[in-house]
Amino acid sequence: MTISSSLNAGVSGLTANATRLATISDNIANSSTYGYRRAETEFNAMVMSNGGRSYTAGGVTSSNIRLIDQKGSLVTTDNATDLAVRGRGMLPVVSASQFAATNEPELLLTSTGSFRLDENGYLANESGYYLMGWPANLDGSIPSYPRDTTDGLEPVQFSLSLTADPTTSVQMSLNLPATQTVEGSSGDPYNLSVEYFDNLGVSQSMALTFTPTVPAAGGGQSNEWTMTITDSAQGGALIGEYVIEFDGTRANGGQILNVTTVTGGAYDSVTGIAIVDVLGGPIEFDIGAVGEKSGLSQLSDRFAPISIAKDGSQVGNMVSVEVDANGYVSAMYDTGVSQVLYQVPLADLPNPNGMIPMDNQTFKPSPESGAYFLWNAGDGPTGDIKSYAREESTTDVAHELTSMIQTQRAYSSNAKVIQTVDEMLQETTNIKR
Structure with missing residues (x-):
């Protein structure tokens, strides 16, 4: 009817x-x-x-x-770890209670959060969610992790105690005077000290001595130097001795031609690295590969240390945390050193509106949303991460x-x-x- x-x-x-x-x-x-x-x-x-x-x-x-695919406007805050996504993509987080119960992160996504260090050193927001990222290597590089699973992702956590970062590699760029390998030159050695940090964060040094080979009468020019390395932590013990011959031709003049190892780790002519053992362990010492213009050179009449780059740092207290636009999470120490510890990716899905809404502005991927993919912030379709910012409703x-x-x-x-x-x-x- x-x-x-x-x-x-x-x-x-x-x-x-x-x-x-x-x-x-x-x-x-x-x-x-x-x-x-x-x-x-x-x-x-x-x-x-x-x-x-x-x-x-x-x-x-x-x-x-x-x-869920709609974006709110961004507002500025005064906290470095207030984060918002500028553009497409969402931040990976995990519930603190769920992670404590299972120790396996269940991926949730959010577009913004006010993250601060909690009592255990986790970067957590006020609702009890940990920010997740990929842990970095000691040198700050990020290993290759799968992009379609949570394998490798872990809650971002910092050590709240003093930390030491030992030196594991040294890269040196230095010019030796070619005039000192000519017949009749003085043959005086040149000395250089390179600081490094041992396993306990104590400052130590490697003393480098460069001695030219002066040819006998009628010998012309040798283009040869002997480099010795001693370790202060071992009372000045010799840890490396290398005979370095430089090229004297017009095309490659001043570049390393050959290196002969007398004592210490063998020199690799392709990488330019010789591994020397200080008291705390091995250090990769990069003096330049054969035929390359970087590293050691022999030109003109000046002894010129150009640059010495090394990793490691002395013991320091962490004073702040920063997250850059590409998701790299760095710890700042009172020694003036900063170290990359994590990278936070951005998750993108074919249908964001198909995700399951959860409490506290978090969302869970579902079959309707499609499979997620973890991008480096700023790559692919994703935007970047804005610190000192929150996204409004x-x-x-x-x-x-x-x-x-x-x-x-x-x-x-x-x-x-x-x-x-x-x-x-x-x-x-x-x-x-």
């Missing part, structure tokens, strides 16, 4: 508008919630089979969607209030339909009397 279908349509209208009001109230309640993604209710008509002169009302159904309060008024009127109208149907049914009942 068509009058009954009118009643059903009115009831479905009440239900649908009540659902819309629920999403509107949720949006307004979270208008100041950082990282909130507004929800939206859509109406869809139900059509019944109609024939002849009568019409049967089908009513309306509602469906809800969380617009995507709620537009003025728009929501307008929708609320429309919903209220629609609800009242559907209630009026039900009231009218009830009166008509009452009139039908009164016919029998």
Whole structure:
């Protein structure tokens, strides 16, 4: 009967508008919630089979969607580890309670967070979620990790105690005077000290002595030097001796031609590295490869140390944490040294709106969202990471209030339909009397 279908349509209208009001109230309640993604209710008509002169009302159904792909505006803060994603992509996080219970991170995603060090050194936000990243090697480089699983991802954690970073490699660029290998020169050695840090963070030094080979009368020019290395931690013990011959030709003049190892680790002519053993362990000493212009050279008449680069640092207290646009997480120490410890990737999905909304503005990948892929921030389709920033809610309060008024009127109208149907049914009942 068509009058009954009118009643059903009115009831479905009440239900649908009540659902819309629920999403509107949720949006307004979270208008100041950082990282909130507004929800939206859509109406869809139900059509019944109609024939002849009568019409049967089908009513309306509602469906809800969380617009996760919408972005809120960024606001500036004064905390270096307040993070927001500028562009596409989301930050990987894990619930602290879930990680403590299982020790296996269950990937959740968020677009922003105010992260600070907790009592255990984890970078956590106020809702109890740890920021996750890939741990770096000792030299600050990031190993190759899988991009479609959480393998390798772990909560970002810092040591709250004193830390020491021993020196494992030294790279030297230095010029030796060619005039000192000529017949009749003085043959005086040149000395250089290279600082390094041992396993306990104590400053030690390697003493380098470069002695030219002076040819006998009639010998012309030797283009040869003997380099010796001693270790202060071993009381000045000899840890390396190398005879270095330089090229004297027009095409490659001044470049290393050959290196003969007398004592110490063998010299690699391809990499230019000789491994010497100080008291705390081996150190890769890079003096330059054969035929390369970097490293040691022999030109002109000047002894010129150009640069000495080494890793490692002395013992220091961590004073701050920084996250750059590409997701590299660095610890800053009171010694003035900074060290990259993690890289935070950005996750991208084919259908972000298909993710499952969770508490505290986090989202869980699902079959509807498609498989995630972890990008380096700023690569591929992803944007970069903005520190000192938070992302605001995507709620537009003025728009929501307008929708609320429309919903209220629609609800009242559907209630009026039900009231009218009830009166008509009452009139039908009164016919029998």
